[in-house]
Amino acid sequence: MSPVVLDLVRLSTSRLAAAGVPSPEHDAWALLEHASGLRRAQLVAQPDERAGELAWVDEFEAYVDRRAAREPLQHITGLAYFRHLTLAVGPGVFVPRPETEVVAGAAIEAASAALAGSGRAPVVVDLGTGSAAIALAVAGEVPAATVLAVEADPAAHAWALRNCAGSSVQLRLGDMADAFAELDGTVDVVVSNPPYIPVGAHIRDAEVAAHDPAAALWSGVDGLDAFRVVESAAARLLRAGGVLVVEHADVQGRSAPDVLLDAGRWRDVEDHRDLAGRDRYVTAVRADPPAA
Numbered sequence: 001m002s003p004v005v006l007d008l009v010r011l012s013t014s015r016l017a018a019a020g021v022p023s024p025e026h027d028a029w030a031l032l033e034h035a036s037g038l039r040r041a042q043l044v045a046q047p048d049e050r051a052g053e054l055a056w057v058d059e060f061e062a063y064v065d066r067r068a069a070r071e072p073l074q075h076i077t078g079l080a081y082f083r084h085l086t087l088a089v090g091p092g093v094f095v096p097r098p099e100t101e102v103v104a105g106a107a108i109e110a111a112s113a114a115l116a117g118s119g120r121a122p123v124v125v126d127l128g129t130g131s132a133a134i135a136l137a138v139a140g141e142v143p144a145a146t147v148l149a150v151e152a153d154p155a156a157h158a159w160a161l162r163n164c165a166g167s168s169v170q171l172r173l174g175d176m177a178d179a180f181a182e183l184d185g186t187v188d189v190v191v192s193n194p195p196y197i198p199v200g201a202h203i204r205d206a207e208v209a210a211h212d213p214a215a216a217l218w219s220g221v222d223g224l225d226a227f228r229v230v231e232s233a234a235a236r237l238l239r240a241g242g243v244l245v246v247e248h249a250d251v252q253g254r255s256a257p258d259v260l261l262d263a264g265r266w267r268d269v270e271d272h273r274d275l276a277g278r279d280r281y282v283t284a285v286r287a288d289p290p291a292a
């Protein structure tokens with residue numbers, strides 16, 4: 001075991017903990033790996049040098065300063081992990097969250113069921129794609145699917161473009177309200193993680209308040225303005241029997257499904273929890289339009 005490396009981890013962990021970073025030891029190791037270009041096991045096995053002799057120590061300390069100032073870990077490393085993906089992220093794009101992995105999972109299940117049921121390539125649309133995390137997860141895990149994604153914010157769209165390079169995802173810059181009108185009534189699955197924080201609400205985490213783009217966070221007085229836009233875009237895009245999957249805040253386990261129930265064009269409206277047991281997303285099936 002390298003005592004120098006262990007000392008660096010111990011000192012930076014207490015520095016990050018004092019700054020209120022929620023997972024200080026994890027972040028200290030991640031920054032150490034990023035600065036050194038070595039994996040944790042290699043770092044621990046380093047020969048016993050003095051810290052000053054390790055070429056990457058200054059860089060590591062600069063990263064710890066940034067993290068202690070509550071810059072997101074993913075902005076410092078430039079990377080976010082989501083299901084099987086490693087995504088490029090940074091200023092201007094929402095950092096994909098672990099709780100959204102189950103939302104993507106529900107869209108993947110719905111796309112797989114559509115494929116098994118019809119034998120033809122399912123069409124999946126991701127509304128407000130950000131880094132393209134959900135769209136790329138679906139494209140990677142249901143390779144037969146045709147996946148389309150839309151993002152309104154040019155800065156976020158630029159990150160999505162970078163992440164989608166070489167993938168089959170069809171990405172568009174625009175407003176989800178009227179996106180992909182050429183597909184109206186034909187889509188099998190619509191998935192979205194829209195902004196859902198009520199305007200004026202207090203954001204506890206400094207990383208979110210100062211670094212996630214405003215367009216990814218705020219959504220009217222009840223936090224459901226964007227959800228209503230998703231509801232109406234999905235009702236337009238989905239075929240009868242098509243599936244909608246939408247993430248919401250943990251306090252919206254009743255109000256978000258109510259938007260769908262009140263719209264009167266959905267059946268099998270069901271709310272679901274994330275892996276931490278918190279209300280997290282709603283699914284529904286596009287009802288048959290009434291007979292003419």
Ligand SMILES: C[S@@+](CC[C@H](N)C(=O)[O-])C[C@H]1O[C@@H](n2cnc3c(N)ncnc32)[C@H](O)[C@@H]1O
Nearest residue numbers: 094096128129130151152153175176193215216
């Ligand atoms: C909470 S972020 C989620 C990003 C990504 N889907 C994820 O889960 O990591 C919401 C995204 O929706 C985008 N957005 C908000 N309103 C939109 C609209 N009307 N049309 C298209 N995108 C929109 C925001 O710019 C932001 O990138």
